[in-house]
Amino acid sequence: xxxxxxxxxxxxxxxxxxxxxxxxxxxxxxxHGGAWKVAYADFVTAMMAFFLLMWLLGATTEKQRKGLxxxxxxxxxxxxxxxxxxxxxxxxxxxxxxxxxxxxxxxxNMAITIPRDASGTKDEGGRMKKAADRQQFEKIKATLxxxxxxxxxxxxxxxxxxxxxxxxxxxxxxxxxxDFAMFAMATDRLLPNARALIAEVAKALQxxxxxxxxxxxxxxxxxxAGRTMNNWLLSSARAEATRKALADSGIGNSRFxxxxxxxDRDPYVAKDIYDPRNRxxxxxxxxxxxxxxxxxxxETQAAIxxxxxxxxxxxxxxxxxxxxxxxxxxxxxxxxPGTKGTKPGK
Numbered sequence: 001x002x003x004x005x006x007x008x009x010x011x012x013x014x015x016x017x018x019x020x021x022x023x024x025x026x027x028x029x030x031x032h033g034g035a036w037k038v039a040y041a042d043f044v045t046a047m048m049a050f051f052l053l054m055w056l057l058g059a060t061t062e063k064q065r066k067g068l069x070x071x072x073x074x075x076x077x078x079x080x081x082x083x084x085x086x087x088x089x090x091x092x093x094x095x096x097x098x099x100x101x102x103x104x105x106x107x108x109n110m111a112i113t114i115p116r117d118a119s120g121t122k123d124e125g126g127r128m129k130k131a132a133d134r135q136q137f138e139k140i141k142a143t144l145x146x147x148x149x150x151x152x153x154x155x156x157x158x159x160x161x162x163x164x165x166x167x168x169x170x171x172x173x174x175x176x177x178x179d180f181a182m183f184a185m186a187t188d189r190l191l192p193n194a195r196a197l198i199a200e201v202a203k204a205l206q207x208x209x210x211x212x213x214x215x216x217x218x219x220x221x222x223x224x225a226g227r228t229m230n231n232w233l234l235s236s237a238r239a240e241a242t243r244k245a246l247a248d249s250g251i252g253n254s255r256f257x258x259x260x261x262x263x264d265r266d267p268y269v270a271k272d273i274y275d276p277r278n279r280x281x282x283x284x285x286x287x288x289x290x291x292x293x294x295x296x297x298x299e300t301q302a303a304i305x306x307x308x309x310x311x312x313x314x315x316x317x318x319x320x321x322x323x324x325x326x327x328x329x330x331x332x333x334x335x336x337p338g339t340k341g342t343k344p345g346k
Contacts, residue, residue: 181194205246218238235263
């Protein structure tokens with residue numbers, strides 16, 4: 001230090017000492033941080049957007065929702081038109097497959113769906129027709145109940161009539177019970193009370209253009225072995241007998257769209273296939289043309305028919321009950337048919 005003081009010039013200030021200060025910051029508690037606030041704000045924002053979406057779905061009509069969807073559609077269509085050669089010979093498509101975008105290597109995944117009817121006119125008309133049908137159905141129900149209440153004999157059978165709105169239309173079920181049967185035992189012969197009841201139903205359905213579907217149902221009690229009759233034949237025969245009774249009461253033959261028997265495959269009381277209420281006749285007043293199933297496109301109608309096909313349901317139920325016990329692979333031949341699997345009396 002002495003040498004340094006001697007070599008220092010006269011007008012040079014004294015060197016200032018360098019002081020190093022070490023500061024240790026203590027960690028605060030987790031509740032004092034701000035990260036949770038950001039996460040909470042994001043959560044609240046997402047919930048607000050969700051409830052806004054739910055409100056819009058409930059407060060807008062189908063036409064308004066289609067308008068909102070169509071608002072965003074033109075941008076997507078313009079993107080596709082400008083990026084995939086939509087103005088060319090193939091209209092934006094390739095020879096072997098759709099959406100052959102150069103950025104996807106031929107595996108397109110940018111498909112968009114443009115509403116078939118963005119104005120909603122067709123759907124609106126279908127809903128109006130369906131609403132009118134629904135009002136007509138309520139009128140038929142009230143008329144039929146009033147007719148039955150005015151007749152003492154018919155008033156006792158009011159509990160055997162059930163009204164249900166279905167995909168096909170208004171279904172009127174005439175149901176058997178322990179003290180009431182429509183047909184003689186194991187036959188297709190209508191009993192007098194049932195014939196009078198069907199006549200009342202026919203009077204309520206007269207004057208309407210809607211198609212009529214008649215469907216016969218039985219319970220699950222099987223026939224004895226060796227008989228030619230079975231529940232399929234019985235339900236079909238009873239459906240035809242009901243159709244004839246309706247026609248005799250003034251329903252034109254041109255209004256019958258379908259007459260079928262489904263045996264015990266569509267029980268009214270699913271938990272007990274032997275319940276007498278499963279024996280019933282279903283008379284369906286179909287929706288008007290342009291409403292209900294008629295309002296769907298052909299592909300949707302085909303899918304609905306496939307889903308509700310009674311024969312398919314029967315096949316699936318038979319396979320479920322079989323559990324692989326009697327099913328044989330294609331081409332298999334039974335070498336001892338008389339020793340196993342035959343019915344009694346055969």
